[in-house]
Amino acid sequence: MTAAIELTGVCKRYGKLGALNGLDLRIEPGEVLGLLGHNGAGKTTTMKIVLGLIAVSEGSVRVFGHDPRARGAGGRRHWVGYLPESVTFYEQLSGREVLSYFARLKRASRTQVELLLERVGLSAAADRRVKTYSKGMRQRLGLAQALLGRPRLLLLDEPTVGLDPLATQQFYQMIDELREDGVSIILCSHVLPGVERHIDRAAILGGGRLLALGSLETLREQAGLPLLIQARGDFQQTDCVASFAEPGYQARRIDAHRLELAVPATAKLSALRQLLDHPKVNDLTFEPPSLESLYTYFDGLARVDS
């Protein structure tokens, strides 16, 4: 099966400045990839290369097996939906008019325009000028235009910026449905919370290079970050940390009622047992290393290297 996207040794230089330095990335049909990185890491450049908006300095780009900048590539753009970062539209047109214009360009039907307006919750505001839209409404209109036609590949740059929690939830639900339909999706973001459960793999970019790539489990294994357990209870005595002096454990008393214990991921169960048996503990919370901490970890590694 041809990959949705296949980047091999891609470099992009603007003058002397290298925006991408040898990027290899392969995305299968129906896969959701989180593309993470701080500002200037090369996320947007990667998207523009996949879209065929800019040419690579070196390396090869294949989108569904074709070069996106080849002659006749325009026709294949029917399959691709793109939501740019901080999307803007024709301010003087209404939401419906904007979406209809883009629908005509993409040969999508009028009925789909109405369906999409409904789906992103803009039906009621469809006849108002975009000028009067809030940031969140613009973002939703941007999503609607990316879904026009029958996209097989979606590139979404900071899709949840400006969305309220409910709309964000609906958005992720939509992503799940699209993945079911076999659509490949790249979610590009530096706003991480909430994205974990909806991506198959994460790619962490930094300085134009791939710092880490894999499923969250793989990345957690690679990073070997400790599991953080927070215990509530009676920790009046400051020497209570001494009772957790196992090798590899790190206990820290936050205040009289809270204690934080960092343990290796492999020692999770024995640490939990020990805490449960502890007479002064009456509540426990813990979570696996978040994407955010993984991101910080891999980004930090790259900085040490350079």
Added chain:
Amino acid sequence: MNTVFIVAEKEFRDGLRNRWALAITLIFALLALGIAYFGAAASGAVGFTSLDTTLVSLSSLAVFLIPLIALMLAYDSIVGEEEQGTLLLLLTYPLNRLQLLLGKFLGHGAILAVSTSVGFGLAAVVILLFSDTAAVGALVAAFSYFIVTAVLLGWVFIAFALLLSSLAGEKSRAAGLALVVWFVFVLVFDLALLGLLVGTGGGVNADLFRYLLLLNPTDVFRLANLTGFEATQASAGLTSIAAEHRFGPGTLLFVLMAWVIVPLALAGWHFSQRRT
């Protein structure tokens, strides 16, 4: 081809929506009527004067106004879309840059063509109704020719505006360049030719001179509309020099069309080279 028309249709609707079309139509209609009615005021009378005088005065005003309107209409087509952020999105759609450019040209061109035809056409109808001209055929023919050349002149400057718009990095720069283009073609070029003529003591070959006039689209428009009439000797300016060896109307229309195509082709080339 269909894609070009989708873009053109949107531009045309925008032109109707923001009242550009209405404004241009009104300006042209009032201008034409005013000139037709008050054209003879200098000689102490009002009322519709001869067709010749009307068209001559109209042409010499149109030659200033139409390029300005056309440049204002289209100078931000590309750079404005880029500043707005919509250009990036459009280019990820199934349309190429040439289609976008042609669509913009057709849309703006249609606005100008419709406004010009309706504006001047209305004026022609009013003149026909209220003047006692017997020569209806002559009036219709003269006005039609005038309208066709006026539309072509507008298209020339829309093409220039698109060229500037694909060259300039910012909207304000495109506006500045548009002003320069207007100034050069409407004023400076003729002054320079006049300087050449005076400087050489009239020693420029008349044949060469009339070809030099073809290098300026506004002069081509003047040649087409002014040199044909008796009443023009005073207002045709430099172009009257070429009156003895006249170009046929067909030739002049052809030259104007060439003046549309050349800047448009350059615009297409620059737009495809543009880094966005």
